[in-house]
Amino acid sequence: MPPSPHSNAIAFRQGQIDALARTLYASPALYPAEMRHCFALRTLQRTWDQYREDRAIVTGASVIGAECAAERDAFLTLLASRLPDPRHDLAGPIARVRQTAIRPLAAETAATATIVDESRAELEAVRLVAASPNLPAEPVARVLAIVRSLRRSADAHGDPLSATARSPCWAVNLLAVVEPALFGLSTHPLPFPGLVRRRLFRADREPDTDRDDVVELLLEALHETLCDIARVPRAAAAFGEALPGLRVNSRLLAAWLLLFAFRSLTPAQLARALPCTKAGAVKLLRRLAEHQFATTPQTFEPYLCRLGISVHF
Numbered sequence: 001m002p003p004s005p006h007s008n009a010i011a012f013r014q015g016q017i018d019a020l021a022r023t024l025y026a027s028p029a030l031y032p033a034e035m036r037h038c039f040a041l042r043t044l045q046r047t048w049d050q051y052r053e054d055r056a057i058v059t060g061a062s063v064i065g066a067e068c069a070a071e072r073d074a075f076l077t078l079l080a081s082r083l084p085d086p087r088h089d090l091a092g093p094i095a096r097v098r099q100t101a102i103r104p105l106a107a108e109t110a111a112t113a114t115i116v117d118e119s120r121a122e123l124e125a126v127r128l129v130a131a132s133p134n135l136p137a138e139p140v141a142r143v144l145a146i147v148r149s150l151r152r153s154a155d156a157h158g159d160p161l162s163a164t165a166r167s168p169c170w171a172v173n174l175l176a177v178v179e180p181a182l183f184g185l186s187t188h189p190l191p192f193p194g195l196v197r198r199r200l201f202r203a204d205r206e207p208d209t210d211r212d213d214v215v216e217l218l219l220e221a222l223h224e225t226l227c228d229i230a231r232v233p234r235a236a237a238a239f240g241e242a243l244p245g246l247r248v249n250s251r252l253l254a255a256w257l258l259l260f261a262f263r264s265l266t267p268a269q270l271a272r273a274l275p276c277t278k279a280g281a282v283k284l285l286r287r288l289a290e291h292q293f294a295t296t297p298q299t300f301e302p303y304l305c306r307l308g309i310s311v312h313f
Helices: 005-025 033-054 069-081 091-100 106-130 139-150 169-178 207-242 252-262 267-273 278-290
Strands: none
Touching (some): 005 139, 005 207, 033 207, 069 091, 069 169, 106 139, 139 169
């Protein structure tokens, strides 16, 4: 039997990722440590965006913002707990996010511990399902089998929508970031945020609809990671063209890669991230704004990343 069209499309994307991972991302010369760090920080922001959607967190769009400190620190703790190696590419960026964000209050720290305690067992249970040797190897069939195994009940009180609110969608998506091999996506330790959505856990869905959605989400997750790998060196190259001949000890490139990773930065956040003085951070951000890499903010607003990097695959 010939492979289905969606299998060909997914295999093609996987081939692109494999080629880019081997020829670009794995090269210290073409993809040095500061670029890998930037890519990992962008991954954390993308993963946080998805986590907020999965757990219905309506505020705190920035992973380094002051809002949702308890939920954000729980997210970082849960993610760090599943890293297969302490030298994983996400370990340093998780520490950088903690350094950049405002230190949580005592009440927020206690709330974080509660969220982690309530979530850790669910995350481990989802991993056991995803690691089962009985799952099919083909990615679409594998994800479908995982989702269907995790549907806990038809509904609650006669409402099929209630199944989505109690779904472990967030746990599946965290594992797709730290252990993509569980889903048959890539042999390289590359992240794939947004592999599933809560609607897949509804009990009243048709099997064909499930498959169509999983195919679409898989292709989207693969494509976004593929594009992000390429965006970081292009952002660094654009900076080098606009600002050649900087001193070796200049922090401007580091400031730009942080802004590109987080999408927005206040001087206080940049000062904590580098670290440097707040006055020094203001100078760096103003210089980025002068060269059209950042917007000039209104009072009390952050600097926003102004440069968009288009990538087509």
